[in-house]
Amino acid sequence: MGCYALRSSSGGGQTDFSPPRRINPADVAVPEGYRVEIVATNLTYPTGIAFNDRGRAFVTESGYSYGEDWTKPRLLRLNQGGPPTVVAESPRDGPWNGVFFHAGYFYIAEGGVLDGGRILRVDPDGKISVLIDGLPSVGDHHTNGPVVGPDGHLYFGLGTATNSGVVGPDNKRMGWLPRWPAFHDLPGEDIILRGRNFESEDVTAENGRRQSVRTGAFSPFGESTASGQRIQGSLMASGSIIRLPLNGGEPEQVAWGFRNPFGLAFSPDGRLYITENSYDNRGSRPVWGAADLFRRVEEGQWHGWPDFSGDRPLTDSFFSPPGGEPPGFLLAEHPNDPPPPVARLGVHSSSNGFDFSTSEEFGYVGQAFIAQWGDMAPAVNKVLHPVGYKVIRVDVASGEVTDFAVNRGPKNGPASLIGGGGLERPIAARFSPDGRALYVVDFGVLTMDGSTPRPRRGTGAVWRIVREEGRP
Amino acid sequence: MSKAMSALSICAATACILLLMSGCGSARRSEPLTGPMRMEEPSVIQGRQVFSMHCHQCHPGGEGGLGPALNNKPLPGFLVRLQVRQGLGAMPGFSKEEISEKEMDDLISYLNALRRHGSTKEQRREKTV
Numbered sequence: 001m002g003c004y005a006l007r008s009s010s011g012g013g014q015t016d017f018s019p020p021r022r023i024n025p026a027d028v029a030v031p032e033g034y035r036v037e038i039v040a041t042n043l044t045y046p047t048g049i050a051f052n053d054r055g056r057a058f059v060t061e062s063g064y065s066y067g068e069d070w071t072k073p074r075l076l077r078l079n080q081g082g083p084p085t086v087v088a089e090s091p092r093d094g095p096w097n098g099v100f101f102h103a104g105y106f107y108i109a110e111g112g113v114l115d116g117g118r119i120l121r122v123d124p125d126g127k128i129s130v131l132i133d134g135l136p137s138v139g140d141h142h143t144n145g146p147v148v149g150p151d152g153h154l155y156f157g158l159g160t161a162t163n164s165g166v167v168g169p170d171n172k173r174m175g176w177l178p179r180w181p182a183f184h185d186l187p188g189e190d191i192i193l194r195g196r197n198f199e200s201e202d203v204t205a206e207n208g209r210r211q212s213v214r215t216g217a218f219s220p221f222g223e224s225t226a227s228g229q230r231i232q233g234s235l236m237a238s239g240s241i242i243r244l245p246l247n248g249g250e251p252e253q254v255a256w257g258f259r260n261p262f263g264l265a266f267s268p269d270g271r272l273y274i275t276e277n278s279y280d281n282r283g284s285r286p287v288w289g290a291a292d293l294f295r296r297v298e299e300g301q302w303h304g305w306p307d308f309s310g311d312r313p314l315t316d317s318f319f320s321p322p323g324g325e326p327p328g329f330l331l332a333e334h335p336n337d338p339p340p341p342v343a344r345l346g347v348h349s350s351s352n353g354f355d356f357s358t359s360e361e362f363g364y365v366g367q368a369f370i371a372q373w374g375d376m377a378p379a380v381n382k383v384l385h386p387v388g389y390k391v392i393r394v395d396v397a398s399g400e401v402t403d404f405a406v407n408r409g410p411k412n413g414p415a416s417l418i419g420g421g422g423l424e425r426p427i428a429a430r431f432s433p434d435g436r437a438l439y440v441v442d443f444g445v446l447t448m449d450g451s452t453p454r455p456r457r458g459t460g461a462v463w464r465i466v467r468e469e470g471r472p
Numbered sequence: 473m474s475k476a477m478s479a480l481s482i483c484a485a486t487a488c489i490l491l492l493m494s495g496c497g498s499a500r501r502s503e504p505l506t507g508p509m510r511m512e513e514p515s516v517i518q519g520r521q522v523f524s525m526h527c528h529q530c531h532p533g534g535e536g537g538l539g540p541a542l543n544n545k546p547l548p549g550f551l552v553r554l555q556v557r558q559g560l561g562a563m564p565g566f567s568k569e570e571i572s573e574k575e576m577d578d579l580i581s582y583l584n585a586l587r588r589h590g591s592t593k594e595q596r597r598e599k600t601v
Binding site for chain 2: 003004005029030031032288289291292317318322343344345346347348349381383384385386387390398399400401402403404405406408410411412
């Protein structure tokens, strides 16, 4: 203990990879009485899974990965014993971050790193309709979800443009700042700033001139702010949950103040929950040690970003980068006290798509099963060991977290690091319509070349976990 | 303090640090690998909730993550208590307002139970493979 500063980062992506990816369900450990199967392989950046009214499985391929690799976003029907069938595809503008089937249609959240986010509806013949477009999600995080609630409305998430509210050189490394130099975060209601500005190198300067700029919160790169400055709120806010009536009508903001609400699902009792990818130790306003969160969405409430991690204020020295100061507050006043999270998950675990068990036959009824994509160290921070790369379950009542599917071996990590043919980067978990099988979408191999992500096409997979008959 | 005493103190401190930094066996206590933990004592059950609230995020399940693994560190309870209160290196200290004395006792009970849970059929299985 006490050795954090002495040791180098050891994230799960900090390894080399030589294709092909090995697949071996026996290398994935699950609780006694459960069995792991492989359903599909050779997918490119799969992100979500949905089942039509006949129980057939469909998967989205993202069409984009961190590391700035573009392919075509696609909706695929999985076929037993054969290659998948392409149902719909888009020429560009991934990532397609998730899919949900409802009343005969597929609904897809299109991240929109090139043209802005959209919510798409795909009919059974593959015809794509646009329900809403122009969503402000061209930054670090994108348009997420979607899910249809018990009220028949479609809910989706908008991720923030930046790590912690300030555009900085890290956003050039993420790829989007040169494409969208005026883009920045948008609050969900009118806010008053403290006027804090952050100095950084002007990474937009031409001719290699090295000069510094000062950038304020909720402002374009290089634009400073003043104490007391008011920023107008936006319906389509960064880090918000939006509700869209499917039978016509205007979209509504459900809540804001999240960082990147990636996974959305309704619990068996009809409450909306999300997974929140939390702050990184990067950029002009780095935040250290912030847990990914599992949260219940409180309608009409601000949930803390960019001044809290859950209900913990960023004035706490807990969040100070080693040798640095706490990030402090950006807002002069906070809309409300942010509600506490249900559970604090691994720092940098990238806790993503999830679903609730509803079947006594599968077990753990009412618990949330969350896919953890895994860390992107050292770009997000130094970690001493790989974080994530597994499926966990969360007891919503107690907040207790328990592993459910992990790779075998003396240490945790993706198969590309620890060997074997197990999990790489689980990104979504969803139960079959009868609730008896948990499907886990595995994005595939993404290694880190220093701070640069290196995703590998054709390494994605879908796993299925079932309870064996006659077992406890 | 004499030079001999001073040297002895330094040696003892160094040995202690090396001991604390070294791991003893695998830190993995993941339920799919080791089976569910038996938690019959109320203090262990309560301690797990304290762990979930304050510790899990940096030491998931007592394994390594942002911070080092806990499950394979042979730290006695009083040193765990000291480190949680005072912090060490990048780890922050937790005040009695954040973790009460009773919660600290429960936390240490849970950490001890988690560490003991390591002698598992999974690890035995891996040794025979």
